[in-house]
Amino acid sequence: MHFDRIKEKLSILADAAKYDVSCSSSGSQRQNKDKGLGNSSGMGICHSYTEDGRCVSLLKILLTNHCIFDCAYCVTRKSNDIKRAAFQVQEVVDLTINFYRRNYIEGLFLSSGIFKNADYTMERLIAVAKKLREEENFNGYIHLKSIPGASDELMRQAGLYADRLSVNIEIPTEKGLKLLAPEKDRKDFIKPMEKVKNEIIQYKNEKKLLKKVPLYAPAGQSTQMIVGASGESDAEIMYTSAYFYKSFNLKRVYYSGYVPISHDNRLPAIGSPVPFIRENRLYQTDWLLRFYGFDIREILNKDYPNLESDIDPKLSWALRNLDQFPVDINRADMKMLLRVPGIGLKSVHKIVSMRKYRKLDWENLKAIGASLNRAKYFITCESRIFETKDRTAAQLKGLIISGSESKFKKELSPQLNLFDNHSFRSA
Amino acid sequence: MTTVLSYDGSFQGLLSAVFYIYEHKLCKVSIVRKENSHPSFFDIEEEIITDLEKAKRVWKGISKKISARGRRKIYKAFLSEIPTIENAILHFIQRTFSSEVSIEDDFSDPLILEIDKVSKKVDREKHRMDAFVRFQLTVDGIYFATIAPDFNVLPLNLEHFKKRYADQQWIIYDLKRTYGIYYNLQKVEIIELQISAEINSTTNALTYFTVDEMRFQKLWGIYFKNSNIPSRKNMRLHIKHVPKRYWKYLPEKKN
Numbered sequence: 001m002h003f004d005r006i007k008e009k010l011s012i013l014a015d016a017a018k019y020d021v022s023c024s025s026s027g028s029q030r031q032n033k034d035k036g037l038g039n040s041s042g043m044g045i046c047h048s049y050t051e052d053g054r055c056v057s058l059l060k061i062l063l064t065n066h067c068i069f070d071c072a073y074c075v076t077r078k079s080n081d082i083k084r085a086a087f088q089v090q091e092v093v094d095l096t097i098n099f100y101r102r103n104y105i106e107g108l109f110l111s112s113g114i115f116k117n118a119d120y121t122m123e124r125l126i127a128v129a130k131k132l133r134e135e136e137n138f139n140g141y142i143h144l145k146s147i148p149g150a151s152d153e154l155m156r157q158a159g160l161y162a163d164r165l166s167v168n169i170e171i172p173t174e175k176g177l178k179l180l181a182p183e184k185d186r187k188d189f190i191k192p193m194e195k196v197k198n199e200i201i202q203y204k205n206e207k208k209l210l211k212k213v214p215l216y217a218p219a220g221q222s223t224q225m226i227v228g229a230s231g232e233s234d235a236e237i238m239y240t241s242a243y244f245y246k247s248f249n250l251k252r253v254y255y256s257g258y259v260p261i262s263h264d265n266r267l268p269a270i271g272s273p274v275p276f277i278r279e280n281r282l283y284q285t286d287w288l289l290r291f292y293g294f295d296i297r298e299i300l301n302k303d304y305p306n307l308e309s310d311i312d313p314k315l316s317w318a319l320r321n322l323d324q325f326p327v328d329i330n331r332a333d334m335k336m337l338l339r340v341p342g343i344g345l346k347s348v349h350k351i352v353s354m355r356k357y358r359k360l361d362w363e364n365l366k367a368i369g370a371s372l373n374r375a376k377y378f379i380t381c382e383s384r385i386f387e388t389k390d391r392t393a394a395q396l397k398g399l400i401i402s403g404s405e406s407k408f409k410k411e412l413s414p415q416l417n418l419f420d421n422h423s424f425r426s427a
Numbered sequence: 428m429t430t431v432l433s434y435d436g437s438f439q440g441l442l443s444a445v446f447y448i449y450e451h452k453l454c455k456v457s458i459v460r461k462e463n464s465h466p467s468f469f470d471i472e473e474e475i476i477t478d479l480e481k482a483k484r485v486w487k488g489i490s491k492k493i494s495a496r497g498r499r500k501i502y503k504a505f506l507s508e509i510p511t512i513e514n515a516i517l518h519f520i521q522r523t524f525s526s527e528v529s530i531e532d533d534f535s536d537p538l539i540l541e542i543d544k545v546s547k548k549v550d551r552e553k554h555r556m557d558a559f560v561r562f563q564l565t566v567d568g569i570y571f572a573t574i575a576p577d578f579n580v581l582p583l584n585l586e587h588f589k590k591r592y593a594d595q596q597w598i599i600y601d602l603k604r605t606y607g608i609y610y611n612l613q614k615v616e617i618i619e620l621q622i623s624a625e626i627n628s629t630t631n632a633l634t635y636f637t638v639d640e641m642r643f644q645k646l647w648g649i650y651f652k653n654s655n656i657p658s659r660k661n662m663r664l665h666i667k668h669v670p671k672r673y674w675k676y677l678p679e680k681k682n
Contacts, residue, residue: 003642003645003646007645007646007649010646010649010650010653011649011652011653012653014649014650014653014654015653015654017654018653018654018655018656019656031590032590032591035593035594036593036594037591037592037593037594037595038591039590039591041590042587045554045557045558046558046668047558047559048558048559048651048669048677048679048680049664049665049668049669050651050654050655050656050665051655051657051660051661051662051665052655052656052657052659052660052661052664052665053659053661053662053663053664053665053668054656054659055668056651056654059650061650095646098643099643099646099647099650101562101564101570101595102561102562102563102564102570102643103560103561103562103572104647137594257659259658259659274658274659276659350532350534353532353534354532354533354534354535356532357530357532357533357535358535360535364534367534367535367537367540368534368540
């Protein structure tokens with residue numbers, strides 16, 4: 001390895017890959033084989049965290065940041081004046097193996113700018129994964145980007161070497177895509193996704209009949225959407241998300257608050273803040289859909305096209321549906337317990353196991369860590385003391401906000417925002 | 428008067444103490460590690476001799492009543508080395524034996540909740556070691572790492588590393604408890620080493636580690652720096668995930 005050359009490539013191609021937020025390394029079933037290197041059958045591991053607080057689990061790099069496309073939101077767009085570089089296949093293999101042996105990473109997340117055409121690019125990504133699996137007997141995690149427009153045959157091969165495949169749809173609406181990436185077509189994103197979905201189903205069916213079936217993308221597919229680049233509502237984002245979860249059996253949809261990287265007047269200007277709160281609320285909604293049994297129409301609809309920023313979406317739903325409360329902690333079924341603000345998945349499981357032994361009171365709920373400052377207005381338990389007053393949704397909201405400390409306090413305070421704007425303008 | 432049973436700090440020793448309590452039908456009793464034992468004038472002190480057979484019998488008895496997960500919980504709580512944890516474990520075992528059904532999920536019992544919470548803390552520390560161990564390739568071709576975890580988690584990490592690094596020799600050494608685990612390409616052994624205090628200092632690095640080792644650490648540092656998005660900087664979150672006491676393990680956090 002030529003270290004000085006690798007150093008420069010690594011700095012350019014890691015930098016170019018960092019806007020892809022996915023770094024998950026969980027959900028695979030790949031076990032160590034023939035005393036080779038690596039195992040990805042356990043849970044995901046974050047080996048480090050960058051200063052922006054994001055997990056570092058995989059070596060996340062682009063094969064190259066040369067690109068024939070000119071998507072306005074993308075840092076590697078053709079018209080952007082930046083340093084370009086390209087790794088050789090062997091260089092990526094060596095980096096991955098040596099980082100993995102030192103326990104820096106769980107594996108590789110390889111993406112790429114599009115050079116020449118979709119198939120040519122996809123072939124190179126597959127070549128790296130194939131070499132890792134077949135020549136190095138590497139059983140760590142591999143996440144490959146599905147290149148929009150890649151052929152079915154290549155997608156079939158990719159799934160045989162990769163644990164996860166993903167296509168980033170990036171822009172939640174078709175009209176946004178037309179505006180920001182006029183050369184791209186939604187159909188090109190969907191095609192490889194559809195192929196991988198069908199292959200996964202087929203391999204699963206074969207596994208029911210045959211003993212030895214090779215793994216095919218055991219950790220499934222994911223995608224990512226940029227939030228706040230093309231003026232879409234929360235409902236538009238989450239309905240797109242729900243559609244993709246359902247139609248393509250996605251494991252994850254990631255939401256990435258747009259980080260301004262361009263002076264293009266179709267986009268938020270450089271220096272405008274990254275929409276952190278919004279991103280957080282979208283993830284909370286995503287969790288409600290996947291783990292809490294909510295339907296997207298309950299949370300976002302024609303009357304409520306956007307999420308409230310000052311309270312979480314579950315509390316927001318509860319305040320609109322006060323007729324469903326209070327819930328009796330000792331009798332309610334799991335489905336209803338999951339809908340109580342301030343009571344999360346872990347608390348629900350604890351409540352269900354505990355109440356086999358005795359009726360639960362406030363002390364029990366406090367001991368297991370339920371957030372009673374929110375929950376107390378929505379539940380009854382084995383006690384004569386509870387919030388009996390009839391309050392309106394607005395009164396409850398005020399009470400809960402005044403009784404809790406949000407991690408977004410600074411961003412939510414109107415005075416502070418005003419002050420910040422002033423200081424920006426005068427500067 | 429309380430009977431204070433002191434044991435040698437091994438898990439079998441603790442189970443032997445439990446056996447002793449049932450054998451002698453003791454009521455007011457407390458179990459402590461020998462090194463933590465400071466009996467008061469009014470206590471009766473007994474020293475427990477570890478007996479593998481008796482320990483096995485107690486464990487078998489527990490196994491009939493609670494799940495494998497419940498038994499793991501007891502073991503993990505034990506590895507916390509928290510000075511009073513033995514008595515919580517004793518309570519857990521006593522309730523197990525006196526109940527018809529498994530009591531492992533009765534979190535309204537404060538000591539059972541305590542065992543649950545402590546075992547989770549130990550789990551978290553184990554998971555952190557899975558994440559933060561950083562091997563350095565020594566001049567003799569062994570991937571070597573030192574740790575100093577809050578709890579004695581190395582026995583829990585063993586399987587994970589054995590499965591993962593099956594084709595390389597490695598050592599993970601606990602500096603705090605002065606023992607390590609060594610995989611010699613066949614099996615994992617417990618070892619004790621004389622380790623120089625300066626092994627992790629950069630000035631002498633090349634005495635112990637290869638030239639390429641230093642290069643890969645540098646490359647890793649470059650990767651770490653370039654995958655950060657400065658406009659999203661959030662040090663509070665960063666430190667929450669990587670508390671400062673773990674920075675000493677991580678080449679990317681050494682300037």
